[in-house]
Amino acid sequence: MNRTFSPEAGGAGIASHVPHATPQPGTHDTTRIDDTRIKAVRPLITPALLQEWLPASDDAQALVESSRAALSRVLHGEDDRLIVVVGPCSIHDHGQAMEYAKALKAQADRLSAELVVVMRVYFEKPRTTVGWKGYINDPHLDGSFAINEGLEMARKLLLDVLALGLPVGTEFLDLLSPQFISDLVSWGAIGARTTESQSHRQLASGLSCPVGFKNGTDGGVKVASDAILAAQAPHAFMGMTKMGQAAIFETRGNRDCHVILRGGRQPNYGAADVDAACSLLRGAGLREQVMIDVSHANSSKQHRRQIEVAADVAAQVAAGDSRITGVMIESHLREGRQDIVPGQPLEAGVSVTDACIGFDQTVPVLEGLAAAKGVGGIGRSISSEY
Numbered sequence: 038m039n040r041t042f043s044p045e046a047g048g049a050g051i052a053s054h055v056p057h058a059t060p061q062p063g064t065h066d067t068t069r070i071d072d073t074r075i076k077a078v079r080p081l082i083t084p085a086l087l088q089e090w091l092p093a094s095d096d097a098q099a100l101v102e103s104s105r106a107a108l109s110r111v112l113h114g115e116d117d118r119l120i121v122v123v124g125p126c127s128i129h130d131h132g133q134a135m136e137y138a139k140a141l142k143a144q145a146d147r148l149s150a151e152l153v154v155v156m157r158v159y160f161e162k163p164r165t166t167v168g169w170k171g172y173i174n175d176p177h178l179d180g181s182f183a184i185n186e187g188l189e190m191a192r193k194l195l196l197d198v199l200a201l202g203l204p205v206g207t208e209f210l211d212l213l214s215p216q217f218i219s220d221l222v223s224w225g226a227i228g229a230r231t232t233e234s235q236s237h238r239q240l241a242s243g244l245s246c247p248v249g250f251k252n253g254t255d256g257g258v259k260v261a262s263d264a265i266l267a268a269q270a271p272h273a274f275m276g277m278t279k280m281g282q283a284a285i286f287e288t289r290g291n292r293d294c295h296v297i298l299r300g301g302r303q304p305n306y307g308a309a310d311v312d313a314a315c316s317l318l319r320g321a322g323l324r325e326q327v328m329i330d331v332s333h334a335n336s337s338k339q340h341r342r343q344i345e346v347a348a349d350v351a352a353q354v355a356a357g358d359s360r361i362t363g364v365m366i367e368s369h370l371r372e373g374r375q376d377i378v379p380g381q382p383l384e385a386g387v388s389v390t391d392a393c394i395g396f397d398q399t400v401p402v403l404e405g406l407a408a409a410k411g412v413g414g415i416g417r418s419i420s421s422e423y
């Protein structure tokens with residue numbers, strides 16, 4: 038083999054430019070120029086170890102597989118139901134998340150002829166500047182950054198939600214964390230702050246689930262349509278294997294990607310915004326379809342406005358707009374939000390990141406979307422299967 042960095046390579050590589058100097062002792066001190074801003078390096082468990090501790094049961098695997106397939110059918114126009122990704126802005130407590138999941142499962146079953154319900158189980162929060170970055174990064178919400186525990190707690194929660202028969206969706210923000218949990222995820226999002234990132238597009242190209250790309254924080258939809266084009270192509274990039282080893286990953290590309298309209302400088306959930314996004318997608322040779330996030334800039338971050346926005350979206354669906362294939366809602370057990378204050382107890386069932394609607398407010402929203410689909414839906418091919 039002709040390795041270009043080998044001195045035997047006949048002067049073709051890097052080594053040919055390096056004088057045959059006496060090897061430097063291994064203790065040569067480079068600390069003045071290397072890792073000068075790293076305060077500490079702590080061990081990280083491996084994905085393989087976590088999967089061995091917390092394996093996916095046969096039932097969990099079957100649900101992940103069948104729900105990904107159901108979502109893919111919707112995204113390819115083979116199932117006329119509406120995807121609804123609904124749940125807390127962020128997870129911060131196992132028991133409260135399970136209480137929510139049980140309540141949601143009952144609604145998901147009841148409305149399954151019209152809606153494919155996926156619980157929003159978000160562990161990683163992208164921040165505008167700084168703030169709590171989620172259950173994996175800081176599971177004790179106290180700045181102790183017990184990431185190994187966070188990974189274990191996240192995986193345990195995903196398994197418990199799946200055991201109820203409810204599929205889950207999450208945002209993929211960190212580039213290593215997917216190896217620990219993505220086998221249990223049926224739908225993934227790339228957030229508004231990372232849709233333009235090449236690394237996240239590459240990651241999406243290798244994920245096993247459908248992926249939604251948010252429009253940019255300024256409202257630009259082109260970054261999301263570009264992201265779909267990038268993610269459906271194969272890529273090669275550096276990552277970490279299940280055994281925790283650095284490796285080169287080569288992906289096949291992901292054909293199950295779509296845009297999520299989340300608003301920007303102004304909301305973009307209206308019929309004219311859907312037309313504009315679909316015309317952009319058509320121009321890029323992509324399927325004309327959108328998921329609409331009724332929260333974030335579409336609700337001007339006022340949680341109750343999600344109800345009005347969802348009603349507007351439902352009216353578009355009822356009018357027969359089958360290009361709206363999904364809706365995203367931020368909802369928790371109780372409405373509103375609260376700050377994490379060190380040393381002070383948190384109110385149960387209330388979001389610690391963006392304000393959410395309460396579960397009692399969520400049920401009529403789900404019913405409205407299901408009713409709209411019942412009126413405007415045509416040619417439903419699959420009735421109520423995940």
Ligand SMILES: O=C[C@H](O)[C@H](O)COP(=O)(O)O
Nearest residue numbers: 162163164165166168390391
């Ligand atoms: O969905 C959550 C937030 O909108 C997002 O993480 C940004 O939050 P921040 O602006 O409060 O940092």
Ligand SMILES: C=C(OP(=O)(O)O)C(=O)O
Nearest residue numbers: 163228229230251299333
């Ligand atoms: C961070 C989120 O959204 P966005 O990327 O649209 O801000 C989110 O859905 O939690």
